[in-house]
Amino acid sequence: MTVICRFAPSPTGRLHVGNVRTALMNWLFVRERGGKFILRIDDTDLERSTNEYEDGIKEDLDWLGLNWDHTFNQSHKFPAYEAAAKKLREDGRLYPCYETSDELDRQRKLLRVQSKPPIYNRAALELTDEQIKAYEAEGRSPHWRFKLSGKTVHWNDMVRGEQSVDTGSLSDPVLIRGDGSFLYTLPSVVDDIDEGITHVIRGEDHVTNSGAQIEVFEALSDHLPVFAHTPLLVWKDGTPLSKRLGSLSMGELKEQGFEPLAICSLLAKIGTSDPIEVRSSMEALKDEFHFDKIGRAPARFSDEELLLLNGRLLHETPYAVVKDHLESINVGGGEEFWNLIRANVSKVSDTAGWSTVLYSPMPGQIEDADKDFCAAAAECLPETLTDGSWSEWTAKLKAEQGRKGKSLFMPLRRALTGRDRGPEMGGLLVLLGSEKAKARLRGETA
RNA sequence: GGUCCCUUCGUCUAUCGGUUAGGACAUCUGGUUUUCAACCAGGAAAGAGGGGUUCGAUUCCCCUAGGGACUGCCA
Numbered sequence: 370m371t372v373i374c375r376f377a378p379s380p381t382g383r384l385h386v387g388n389v390r391t392a393l394m395n396w397l398f399v400r401e402r403g404g405k406f407i408l409r410i411d412d413t414d415l416e417r418s419t420n421e422y423e424d425g426i427k428e429d430l431d432w433l434g435l436n437w438d439h440t441f442n443q444s445h446k447f448p449a450y451e452a453a454a455k456k457l458r459e460d461g462r463l464y465p466c467y468e469t470s471d472e473l474d475r476q477r478k479l480l481r482v483q484s485k486p487p488i489y490n491r492a493a494l495e496l497t498d499e500q501i502k503a504y505e506a507e508g509r510s511p512h513w514r515f516k517l518s519g520k521t522v523h524w525n526d527m528v529r530g531e532q533s534v535d536t537g538s539l540s541d542p543v544l545i546r547g548d549g550s551f552l553y554t555l556p557s558v559v560d561d562i563d564e565g566i567t568h569v570i571r572g573e574d575h576v577t578n579s580g581a582q583i584e585v586f587e588a589l590s591d592h593l594p595v596f597a598h599t600p601l602l603v604w605k606d607g608t609p610l611s612k613r614l615g616s617l618s619m620g621e622l623k624e625q626g627f628e629p630l631a632i633c634s635l636l637a638k639i640g641t642s643d644p645i646e647v648r649s650s651m652e653a654l655k656d657e658f659h660f661d662k663i664g665r666a667p668a669r670f671s672d673e674e675l676l677l678l679n680g681r682l683l684h685e686t687p688y689a690v691v692k693d694h695l696e697s698i699n700v701g702g703g704e705e706f707w708n709l710i711r712a713n714v715s716k717v718s719d720t721a722g723w724s725t726v727l728y729s730p731m732p733g734q735i736e737d738a739d740k741d742f743c744a745a746a747a748e749c750l751p752e753t754l755t756d757g758s759w760s761e762w763t764a765k766l767k768a769e770q771g772r773k774g775k776s777l778f779m780p781l782r783r784a785l786t787g788r789d790r791g792p793e794m795g796g797l798l799v800l801l802g803s804e805k806a807k808a809r810l811r812g813e814t815a
Numbered sequence: 816g817g818u819c820c821c822u823u824c825g826u827c828u829a830u831c832g833g834u835u836a837g838g839a840c841a842u843c844u845g846g847u848u849u850u851c852a853a854c855c856a857g858g859a860a861a862g863a864g865g866g867g868u869u870c871g872a873u874u875c876c877c878c879u880a881g882g883g884a885c886u887g888c889c890a
């Protein structure tokens with residue numbers, strides 16, 4: 370059986386880490402099983418959906434490496450949803466309701482105050498023809514609810530095991546709004562049937578939904594996908610992610626200089642029994658993905674962890690992979706430069722600072738007590754530098770100046786780079802060149 | 816209020832009744848670099864609380880506490 374999964378974002382905003390995790394789970398599962406990944410744009414809400422967001426979402430997925438085999442918009446499929454609604458009406462599963470939103474709101478509040486579950490009372494089922502005519506005469510157009518069976522729905526969830534939802538304790542879901550537009554539930558089920566979706570992988574906020582949706586599936590066809598409800602993502606301190614989604618959008622993370630693979634690695638690993646480590650390819654992530662590795666507690670997302678993984682990834686990234694990125698941010702220096710400094714960067718943009726150190730005029734950093742020492746060091750620095758120059762030079766300085774260890778090396782590092790920490794000095798010295806090095810040791814800007 | 820879910824080293828987690836409770840990240844120590852960072856090795860560190868069941872409970876059951884999801888003419 371070919372596995373077919375879908376990711377179904379609404380184009381009402383850019384993708385954030387929560388969405389991406391869902392997309393990633395679907396993608397990893399499909400690619401591991403050699404199936405089809407469908408990108409469905411849930412734009413039935415024409416008011417809030419925009420083309421810009423749709424393009425943004427596609428751009429984000431592209432950037433992350435989550436490629437899809439097929440994509441379509443729900444807004445192009447209204448006839449199919451109408452047909453499904455017609456069938457449900459004919460079968461007596463879809464019934465018109467005339468309450469206003471305010472009335473329903475009041476009813477729910479009242480029930481809550483009485484400590485009763487806020488379930489729709491199905492008053493619309495009792496309406497007489499006269500009452501309906503009266504409502505229509507008032508100009509009210511009905512919204513339509515799906516009549517749940519009241520039975521308990523069972524399914525075997527790939528993450529949560531045996532699940533049951535008592536549809537008797539649920540409100541009949543509204544499928545069609547008063548203005549005739551479709552809510553999420555019906556189009557989603559119709560499309561899952563049409564596309565032959567075999568596995569629905571989504572967040573556990575949909576668990577109750579699935580109970581109702583399964584009944585809609587059963588009312589429309591024999592097709593029923595397997596469900597997998599993954600735990601939600603929370604912020605590192607355990608608070609809901611929703612408060613900071615703005616700063617966790619892909620657009621934002623990209624701008625902050627995070628690598629797609631670091632993001633995917635983190636999102637694929639948190640909340641699982643695998644160690645949180647970066648992987649250098651989506652292939653590797655795919656091979657390690659398994660539903661039985663997913664825990665059931667909320668997965669914690671940490672920006673610090675992301676930065677760490679980003680650094681680890683860069684430490685082993687070959688020049689060819691970052692070449693374009695380096696050129697796009699105008700970083701001087703080629704392969705030698707990258708190989709030397711990559712172990713000391715967390716983000717590609719950190720290379721800019723090292724590029725300045727090596728290729729732009731800047732003053733060294735010399736403390737008063739080290740002035741004479743640095744001047745002397747400048748004197749005996751050879752004109753031509755090779756890989757061995759650093760150790761020869763420092764050995765000579767050690768003998769002549771009587772300095773060793775930290776007091777020997779730190780002043781040189783500071784004078785030459787202006788920094789306390791950084792890559793191995795031997796390599797830096799060669800890239801820096803003798804002339805520049807001498808000038809900086811004398812306290813000049815070079 | 817109701818339904819469902821969760822609670823193990825600082826953090827994310829493994830364990831399907833008997834384990835020296837394992838790993839990863841962070842932290843600490845050592846090595847390497849005649850300095851720092853990076854890198855490598857090693858150490859310390861844990862089953863919310865209370866009851867059961869059992870020869871034996873982190874594991875099964877109940878209660879308490881804490882956290883989360885759902886309970887929309889949102890998705």
